[in-house]
Amino acid sequence: MSDIRFTDQHEWVRVEGDVATIGISNYAQEQLGDVVFVELPETGKTLAAGDEAAVVESVKAASEVYAPVSGEVVEVNGALEDEPGGVNEDAMGNGWFVKLKLSDTSELDKLMDEAAYKEFCDGLD
Amino acid sequence: MSEAIADTGAEAPLKNTPLHELHVELGAKMVPFAGYDMPVQYKDGVLTEHLHTRQAAGLFDVSHMGQAFLTGPDHETVARAMEKLVPGDVLVLEPGSTRYTLLLNEKGGIRDDLMITRMAGAENDGKLFLVVNAACKDADFAHIAANMPAGVTLSVLADRALIALQGPKAAAAMAELAPQTADQAFMTVNETDIDGAACLVSRSGYTGEDGFEISVPADKVEALTRKLLSDERVKPIGLGARDSLRLEAGLCLYGHDLDEDTTPIEGALTWTISKRRRAEDEFPGAEIVLGQITNGVSRKRIGILPEGKAPAREGTDITDMDGNKIGVVTSGGYGPSVGGPIAMGYVETDFAKDGTPLQLVVRGKARPARVAKMPFVEKRFYRGK
Structure with missing residues (x-):
């Protein structure tokens, strides 16, 4: 099984080989409500950890999705541009946003594992 | 995130x-x-x-909105007292009917928008029912109460x-x-x-x-x-x-689409000022407002349809096709029934005509849009039998 990590900004990152898939957590999609628009970066763009990777908008408001780790954008989930509701349907799976080619795997160590993230979310409610 | x-x-x-x-x-x-x-x-x-x-x-x-009765000896007295504060025609209201109007300041700027109803029934002669915005209600009621003549009383319905x-x-x-x-x-x-x-x-x-x-x-x-x-x-x-x-529905949200520095004419609410009220010239800021009716305004409230899918939120800059700033979005987002982004805002009057191409600067990127008629959806009011 691939290893999944979370940020305190509610992004997740799942690593396979040297490629990191990034999305927002189920908690985040619930807080946002119905997603009506997603803006994705260009492939080839280089992002540093903490950079704005994408934008996700609900009826009410726009929110930024930040890159949890640094790397080059190798693929974006273009399906979300036509069906932004995919983020609500499967935030942790088919609702992913971008894939990055990792430039520094040690950045992953700074992120929360699933158990720590769950505890973090429980503390927010 | x-x-x-x-x-x-x-x-x-x-x-x-x-x-x-x-x-x-x-x-x-x-x-x-x-x-x-x-x-x-x-x-x-x-x-x-x-x-x-x-x-x-x-x-x-x-229930957060403000409700009050304004009462006096007879309809004409109360209506004329209220008309000192609003440009709407309160006097001609039929018993039981309601009017949308605006509390104006001395510059003709909008203090609030409100609904005024003339209560029906002989026992209610000289009684108006007011409904004002939540955020403005304390200031509105203080302002109204302070400007009524003897014998006309405001009672807040808390x-x-x-x-x-x-x-x-x-x-x-x-x-x-x-x-x-x-x-x-x-x-x-x-x-x-x-x-x-x-x-x-x-x-x-x-x-x-x-x-x-x-x-x-x-x-x-x-x-x-x-x-x-x-x-x-x-x-x-x-x-x-x-x-x-x-x-x-193309309706204004006070504090966003209308404010103290915006007149009814800039706000595309000229229709709320009747012929008689224009002729009488007796509401706050009348000189400025009537001058704008005659001579025009430099900016105007419009509807905007972004061409792509990106919503343009309140505060988004509006530019002409050459990138010169010509206005700002005052309400914007996603219209679920429209199935796409919609907005309203103010632009320089030269750009206010329906269909005029504009650009919206969302996250630093100019995106195409055009001036659109409001409402964005068909109104379905019940006009009676």
């Missing part, structure tokens, strides 16, 4: 409406709004609540709640409890008992749909609300959908 933008709250402790416990019981997400702890959405979420209101009926708690029932099935749902409201026409008010509660039922709203706003004694509102919600056509709707519904 960044935090979603919250509504601005007051510093003081939040107030509750008489329906607060019911909102919590119904699973509402509560947020601060105009000093009140209000439901922004219930379990279904903004999108579903919006669409439900357009398809069936939505029930809104708007012990009354206000609920709105809106949507194509609102009338049918309402008729189950109050058949006497079925034939009531748009922009009229009936004083009537519903289920033992002495209500003021107005056929109006803030969604572009047919429906009612019902003023109910605070201690009776929960029972009436529960009854209305027991009808399967009726669902509770939060402030989130209230905002997207009114934006699709």
Whole structure:
């Protein structure tokens, strides 16, 4: 099984080989409500950890999705541009946003594992 | 992810409406709004609540709004006193009918927008019913009270709640409890008992749909609300959908689309000033406002349809096709019934014509849009038989 990590900004990152898939957590999609628009970066763009990777908008408001780790954008989930509701349907799976080619795997160590993230979310409610 | 933008709250402790416990019981997400702890959405979420209101009926708690009676010896005295503060024609109001108008300042800027109803019935001669915005109500009522002549009195109705029932099935749902409201026409008010509660039922709203706003004694509102919600056509709707519904209907949100530095002419509300009021020249800022009617204005409120899918939120810069700033978005987002982004804002008058191409600068990128007629959805008011 691939290893999944979370940020305190509610992004997740799942690593396979040297490629990191990034999305927002189920908690985040619930807080946002119905997603009506997603803006994705260009492939080839280089992002540093903490950079704005994408934008996700609900009826009410726009929110930024930040890159949890640094790397080059190798693929974006273009399906979300036509069906932004995919983020609500499967935030942790088919609702992913971008894939990055990792430039520094040690950045992953700074992120929360699933158990720590769950505890973090429980503390927010 | 960044935090979603919250509504601005007051510093003081939040107030509750008489329906607060019911909102919590119904699973509402509560947020601060105009000093009140209000439901922004219930379990279904903004999108579903919006669409439900357009398809069936939505029930809104708007008890945070200000309600008052203005009373005096007779209609003419009270109407003329009120007309010193607003440019709307209060004098010609028929008993039981309602008018949308504006409290103006000395520069012709808009202090608030409000509904004024002339109460029906011989015993109510000289009685106006006022409904004003929550965020402005204390200032509005102080301003009105301070400007009335002797014998005309403002009484704030702090012990009354206000609920709105809106949507194509609102009338049918309402008729189950109050058949006497079925034939009531748009922009009229009936004083009537519903289920033992002495209500003021107005056929109006803030969604572009047919429906009612019902003023109910605070201690009776929960029972009436529960009854209305027991009808399967009726669902509770939060402030989130209230905002997207009114934006699709092209209706202004005070403090965003209208403010103290904006006149009715700039705000595209010239229609609210009747011929007689223009001729009489006796409302605050009349010289400026009437001058603008004659000579035009430099900026104007318009509807905007972005061409792509990206919503343009309040504060988004509007430019011409060469990138010169010509205005700003004052309300913008996603219109669930339109199925895409919609906005309203102010532009230089040269760019205010329908169909004019514009650009919206969203996250640093200019995106194509055009000036569009409002409402963005068809209005479905009940004009009576």
